[in-house]
Amino acid sequence: MNIIITGGAGFIGSHVVRLFVNKYPQYKIINLDKLTYAGNLANLKDVEDKPNYKFVKMDICDFEGVYKLMQDEHVDGIIHLAAESHVDRSIKDPFTFAQTNVMGTLSMLQAAKLYWESLPEKWEGKRFYHISTDEVYGALEMTHPEGIKPPFTTKASSGEHHLAYGEKFFTEDLKYQPHSPYSAAKASSDHFVRAFHDTYGMPTIVTNCSNNYGPYQFPEKLIPLFINNIRHRKPLPVYGKGENVRDWLYVEDHARAIDLIFHKGKIAETYNIGGFNEWKNIDIIKVVINTVDRLLGRPEGQDMDLITYVTDRAGHDMRYAIDSSKLQRELGWEPSLQFEEGIEKTVRWYLDNQEWMDNVTSGDYLKYYEDMYAGR
Ligand code: NAD
Numbered sequence: 467m468n469i470i471i472t473g474g475a476g477f478i479g480s481h482v483v484r485l486f487v488n489k490y491p492q493y494k495i496i497n498l499d500k501l502t503y504a505g506n507l508a509n510l511k512d513v514e515d516k517p518n519y520k521f522v523k524m525d526i527c528d529f530e531g532v533y534k535l536m537q538d539e540h541v542d543g544i545i546h547l548a549a550e551s552h553v554d555r556s557i558k559d560p561f562t563f564a565q566t567n568v569m570g571t572l573s574m575l576q577a578a579k580l581y582w583e584s585l586p587e588k589w590e591g592k593r594f595y596h597i598s599t600d601e602v603y604g605a606l607e608m609t610h611p612e613g614i615k616p617p618f619t620t621k622a623s624s625g626e627h628h629l630a631y632g633e634k635f636f637t638e639d640l641k642y643q644p645h646s647p648y649s650a651a652k653a654s655s656d657h658f659v660r661a662f663h664d665t666y667g668m669p670t671i672v673t674n675c676s677n678n679y680g681p682y683q684f685p686e687k688l689i690p691l692f693i694n695n696i697r698h699r700k701p702l703p704v705y706g707k708g709e710n711v712r713d714w715l716y717v718e719d720h721a722r723a724i725d726l727i728f729h730k731g732k733i734a735e736t737y738n739i740g741g742f743n744e745w746k747n748i749d750i751i752k753v754v755i756n757t758v759d760r761l762l763g764r765p766e767g768q769d770m771d772l773i774t775y776v777t778d779r780a781g782h783d784m785r786y787a788i789d790s791s792k793l794q795r796e797l798g799w800e801p802s803l804q805f806e807e808g809i810e811k812t813v814r815w816y817l818d819n820q821e822w823m824d825n826v827t828s829g830d831y832l833k834y835y836e837d838m839y840a841g842r
């Protein structure tokens with residue numbers, strides 16, 4: 467197959483590109499990325515010289531460019547990750563999110579439609595796989611702030627002991643109720659993908675995944691930002707009371723799920739991806755502090771005094787919790803890492819890759835960061 471992976475220079479995209487390039491030497495993998503502040507080719511140093519890998523710097527909104535690339539490369543599959551992905555940025559600049567996430571996805575869909583429809587075999591052997599988020603479902607109530615034992619028999623990445631903070635979970639049949647400009651734009655793009663299946667018969671798949679963590683995540687997101695701040699003993703800005711709940715999945719487990727679903731998923735289906743691994747922000751922050759301290763040889767917990775409660779995020783969703791039992795049942799996917807192992811690997815990676823961190827935190831990003839947290 468010849469596959470375009472959009473957003474391959476970003477956090478999740480780089481793990482997907484790496485997995486596909488290494489696992490499928492018979493495929494041609496084309497990484498299409500605009501290289502925004504979040505795209506970084508240093509994330510792919512280890513695969514850039516492989517013969518089955520090609521990078522193309524392109525905006526997904528460039529419909530004609532994408533259409534020509536599909537023709538030139540005889541593309542049969544698209545794994546679409548390119549997006550603006552940070553909620554706080556979407557609150558400040560919703561237009562960019564609508565442009566990239568909605569219009570960019572539409573441009574990819576329309577280019578694929580025109581190219582695939584022009585072929586004698588049409589949709590045969592083709593696939594448009596759209597990567598989305600659990601945030602499109604909105605927020606779940608925290609009916610059990612003290613935590614309850616989750617009712618799952620499926621494998622969880624949180625270990626037997628871990629708790630759920632409500633009875634309800636995001637399932638694939640829930641109606642969309644996005645709250646942030648980011649999730650509204652992602653929800654809109656999901657609707658367009660399904661509309662291309664329902665209207666034109668395009669072979670599409672959509673997956674909605676929970677919060678990812680792991681190496682190469684841009685340090686504006688909670689876990690890498692906090693690891694870096696702890697290292698440099700800078701304040702840790704905790705939004706509100708730190709009680710919001712997120713469901714965390716190690717990024718390589720997401721990439722493995724994408725590989726499985728791209729090859730074995732049913733056309734027109736939606737699959738939720740998550741590891742049944744709910745954490746209150748403040749609890750995860752304490753785990754991260756203890757881990758960084760221990761790995762840096764500081765007394766464990768010494769840096770708890772960096773925790774700084776700041777004004778809450780506008781419209782801050784209370785709880786996300788994914789029910790991924792359909793994926794586990796139908797395709798046999800399971801998270802491979804327990805959270806404790808995943809967080810240890812992640813902290814160790816950021817501490818060992820200070821040069822990567824220094825590169826991405828310099829220049830424009832620093833200025834943006836200072837503006838964003840000015841006065842906090
Ligand atoms: P990211 O912000 O780290 O990377 C986004 C990539 O897209 C960057 O390489 C960037 O250069 C590229 N990009 C942005 N605009 C572009 C454009 N107009 N044209 C071409 N390329 C462009 O994002 P991420 O965290 O890796 O997320 C990837 C996808 O997964 C997104 O669609 C996101 O909604 C989804 N997702 C993310 C998470 C998460 O926890 N990070 C969870 C579920 C789903």
Ligand code: TYD
Pocket residue numbers: 552553554677686687688689691703704705708710711712747779
């Ligand atoms: P984030 O990593 O931005 O992911 P998302 O908003 O997509 O879930 O944030 C994860 C959680 O951490 C979210 O509840 C907001 C909170 N948060 C903070 O408390 N402080 C911060 O500096 C950041 C970036 C996030």
